Amino acid sequence: MNTTLQVRKSALGETRLVQADDKPLAQGEVRMRIDSFSLTANNITYAAFGDAMNYWQFFPTGEEGWGIVPVWGFGTVVQSLHPGVAVGERVYGYWPMARSVVLAPAKLDAHGFLDGAEHRKELHKVYNHYQRTGADPFYTPDTEDVQALLRPLFATSWLLEDFLADNAFFEADTVLVSSASSKTAYGMANQLKKWPQVRVVGFTSARNRAFCESLGCYDQVLAYEEIDRVPEEASCVYTDFAGNADFRRKVHTRFKNLRYSCSIGGTHVQQLGGAKDLPGPRATLFFAPAQRTKRVAEVGAPELLRRLAADWHAFRNEVTNAAKPWLKVRRHEGTDAVVAAYRQVLAGGDDPRTGHVLTLN
Template identity: 40%
Template sequence: MGRWQIEIARDDIAQAEIAELPDRAPAPGEAEFAIDLVALTANNITYAALGQKTPFLGPDAGYWDFFSPRDEPGRLPVWGFATATRSAAEGISVGDRFYGYWPLASHAVLAADQIRGTGFTEVTPRRVSLPAAYNQYSRLKALGDHRETDHDWWPVYRPLFLTGWLIADQFEDEDDFDAETIIVSGASSKTALSFAHVMKTRGEAPRLVALASSRSAAFTADTGLYDQVVDYDAIDTIEAEGKVALVDFAGNPAATRAVHERFGDALAVDMIVGITHWDAERGGAALPGPRPIGFFAPGRMKKRSKDWGAHGLRRQSEDAWLDFMPTARRLTAIERRPGAEAALTAYRDAVAGNVDPRIGLLIEP
């Protein structure tokens, strides 16, 4: 199939299929892009699980809104690279390469504004009210921390590393919420590994305890980023004194409840980041200890951009990324898969939780 997209049932993310993508010429102010290389990670399943509606994006918005009108199936947002193939937007030329947020598809037509040497802003009406960080597209040649030798690790880690770095930044900014131990659920996820790396390079920092499934426990221990690795069924074996924090990359309600019941008022903060356990049962009785709070990377970026200025934020994040690259290479082997069938299979595997944490999975549409 020459032009394709993955379409996902809005109310059941396990239901997905390959659909033909209509060939539409760009209107004035638009450009068409051939999607070159994108990653599929647990983070994308969080996007799908929050496709319908999430308070992170606004009172009536979800991640489907980036690429799907409300009366159409969901289209999965992914991060990666694309090349302009047709352009009716002044300042974008055929052959220009960009990094940003794309649908899981072979092509995308975007509405471009504020076109400049560093990139452009996407201004499709359904997207303008969504967080600005997702609507920024960077010219590949203008990325100060892009190295060709690191190219394949960008789609896999770059947005996730930024989130992990910002979480670590908030912990440092908040004096670690007085916690002496930080419990990290979903500890083998790439966002969690990014967070753990930054915490470990900080110098004096709380102990890091990984919650990991039996399937990923060996890998999680081998990373060397955690002081203790604990199975979800053995939360009572966590070694901790004083205050404790939970950074929840898994969204596993049973594990969250077990941590709250184990530590109660000693739990200083429960910070929700991801929902990889998208099909877990929600609800139940109120949790002991603090009310969970959500972490939203674009909100933290906005704060730090105000604190440090846009240039300061960019410089610090670039330096941190380059420092992380040796760890990314050590932890993750890149696997490329071409075409629509590979994309659909990879998506279904990710939804089912059948993803090897040692692999960085790239789709070449």
């Protein structure tokens, strides 16, 4: 029996638990037990942009109006009708919020495989790839929770820093960051420390200001209402992790030398809005897999993976420093606990040091 947490696409706070008998496997398929997965503002972004970015298509419910929010974590093969995937194998990847899922492994190699299910063939392989933990340069057995929480976010952080540097920061000397307490935002800010010629200004709520300042990756941390403390003539790039339409307009209106504006997330779910008729540059959605594809074409996948893994381990060590941790893991087990955790993350206002790791088993 499988249990899945589904949400109403038009009202993300409305949830339901759906139980269904496990369907028999077809030849070439495997059944994965989903051992644990993280839940962060990034997953809320997947839901908020579910239609625009095709996130609802990865694990379709088959019922109009209901979707499954994708999550990252670890799973174990519990049944296999595929000769290249053994029962007991452990993998990292993209999952539904469920107890189990059926995959159709394709393009296998020593490192992992793609899900070759028909409905996923046109979706980006970054989300379709499942990494075997035994051949994963990111993997360490004692840090699975941190990997589930930060690895997918760090990849976006890393690729965004790479994109900005690749474009010489659009000739700006200041990077403005909304939702500075979010994990993807501070991951990018941490990477930007290697570019001292760029000043990084983080915007956050008053309650999260001390946390952001404690990280040491922002040159300045301001509350949203303090935007006028940044000179209006500043030559800047705006990296929008909040998706707050009102604040985006303030940024575009105030800064006459705004060189580039990109949207990465939607942590401010209640304030999401369009970006039409804004002064200055067009607000552009950042799609991390596109930058990854560009870099792979230039340096090759092994070299890109080497660079990313090296920076990941350095970042992970900093985040988990026992003397001054950036992150504290909170685990949730069982259906009631998972539903409660989802609603808590959706509502926002969480302690920014908290990282939620869940299991429905």
